[in-house]
Amino acid sequence: MKPKTKKRLKKILFITCASIIVLIVLLHFFLGHIVKAAVETMVPRITGTPVKMESFSFSIFSGKARMRNFIIGNPEGYKTEYAFKLVELLVEVNMDTIFSKKLEIDEIKVNGVHVVYEAGIASxxxxxxxxxxxxxxGAGKAKEKAEKPAKEAKGEGRKIQVNDFYFNGAQLSLSAVLLQGVTTTIPINDIHLQGIGKNDEGVLIGDAxxxxxxxxxxEIGEASSGTKALKGFF
Known part of the structure; x- marks a missing residue:
């Protein structure tokens, strides 16, 4: 290889490596803003309600993702503050498995879920x-249902393993439009699941x-069963 060609090749490699490093740094610092904007723009089109998320962060170096204060508001006409709130979601991925057949998730922590069920006149x-x-x-849902069994029967799709799943500090609140936002709140028991898909192949994301x-x-069913005295009211 000629010296001139080697020099050009080194320059190209340097520019390529530098570009990749810059891209990684940009993703590290700005991915959270991109995800936040996307969630607050796209999800309301699905739920038909206001949606807010305080922050989202993800480190491609540690594999840790964090979302704070994700809120799904109510449709028009309801008096409670929101329908769903998640105080914090923490996910830690084993980055060594990111390109392997089985993605290993070390930990998922769901903290402070609050579901508010408000009864209206007809719904x-x-x-x-x-x-x-x-x-x-729409129609895409029916198509997905039709295709899903065939795909799962063949074992297609990315397999995962979740070492620990935590669901802590959740609450269920009941209300009615006539109560003008007043609620009755019931705690939901904490949950800890271990070793989901902890075998050679793992499990499909849907199975997990x-x-x-x-x-x-x-656990939500157990919590709500303690409100049978309110059943006639709601």
Missing amino acids: SNIGDINANVSKFA ADQIFGAVYR
């Missing part, structure tokens, strides 16, 4: 949000979600 805030989400999904949400729904 509820949660029911209306669910209807908005279903409307947004089923295990996690199944445990959360059970």
